[in-house]
Amino acid sequence: MKANYTNKLSIKLISIGDVEVGKSCLIKRYCEGSFVSDYITTIGIDYGVKKVPFNDSLVAINIFDLSGDDDYKTVRRPYYKDTLGVLMVYDINIRSTFDNLNKWEKEAESSGLDLSKCIVIVVGNKSDIKNKREVKAETAKEWARNKGYHFYEASAKTGANVSESFKYLFEGMFNRTIDNRSKYVY
Numbered sequence: 681m682k683a684n685y686t687n688k689l690s691i692k693l694i695s696i697g698d699v700e701v702g703k704s705c706l707i708k709r710y711c712e713g714s715f716v717s718d719y720i721t722t723i724g725i726d727y728g729v730k731k732v733p734f735n736d737s738l739v740a741i742n743i744f745d746l747s748g749d750d751d752y753k754t755v756r757r758p759y760y761k762d763t764l765g766v767l768m769v770y771d772i773n774i775r776s777t778f779d780n781l782n783k784w785e786k787e788a789e790s791s792g793l794d795l796s797k798c799i800v801i802v803v804g805n806k807s808d809i810k811n812k813r814e815v816k817a818e819t820a821k822e823w824a825r826n827k828g829y830h831f832y833e834a835s836a837k838t839g840a841n842v843s844e845s846f847k848y849l850f851e852g853m854f855n856r857t858i859d860n861r862s863k864y865v866y
């Protein structure tokens with residue numbers, strides 16, 4: 681039976697973080713329940729839409745998966761605007777990918793995105809890899825907490841904490857639409 685929704689809403693989510701940290705794999709794991717082990721770099725931007733019911737609304741989440749490659753900096757810039765949710769990813773086994781989150785914040789802000797108005801989650805990915813850890817969970821958790829972001833360690837490979845991360849992100853984004861519904865109706 682086809683569900684009837686009072687509203688159809690459209691919201692925007694972006695993913696940011698260094699190359700190869702696993703942004704595309706996390707999104708694919710959540711949206712399709714699968715994992716790709718061959719590395720295919722995002723060329724500029726990947727786009728997809730996921731429709732999720734929320735109360736009496738059907739919410740289209742427009743996902744813009746931004747390439748982490750600096751060659752695409754100019755291509756990425758216009759995609760920051762009007763974003764409600766941010767998936768900020770680093771690799772727990774490569775310290776520089778965590779340190780570079782400061783760089784990603786700067787790029788987002790200088791491209792017109794006010795992160796303090798977004799729901800941001802920081803995901804330390806590749807938690808399935810053992811004995812190579814370069815970033816302690818407590819360090820990243822504290823960094824995220826100071827910024828007002830939520831933090832998870834996850835693995836796109838095993839699926840650990842992936843649905844929890846997206847659930848938190850989506851619920852936060854959905855709640856933000858409540859006070860300003862007309863902005864998101866389509």
Ligand code: GTP
Binds near residue numbers: 701702704717808837
């Ligand atoms: P760009 O599109 O270049 O910015 O990279 P990305 O951040 O989207 O990375 P992508 O999702 O393409 O993954 C990069 C590589 O890491 C691929 O070889 C994946 O198979 C691997 N990978 C992603 N997530 C995990 C994970 O949780 N564990 C392990 N072991 N490997 C992962």
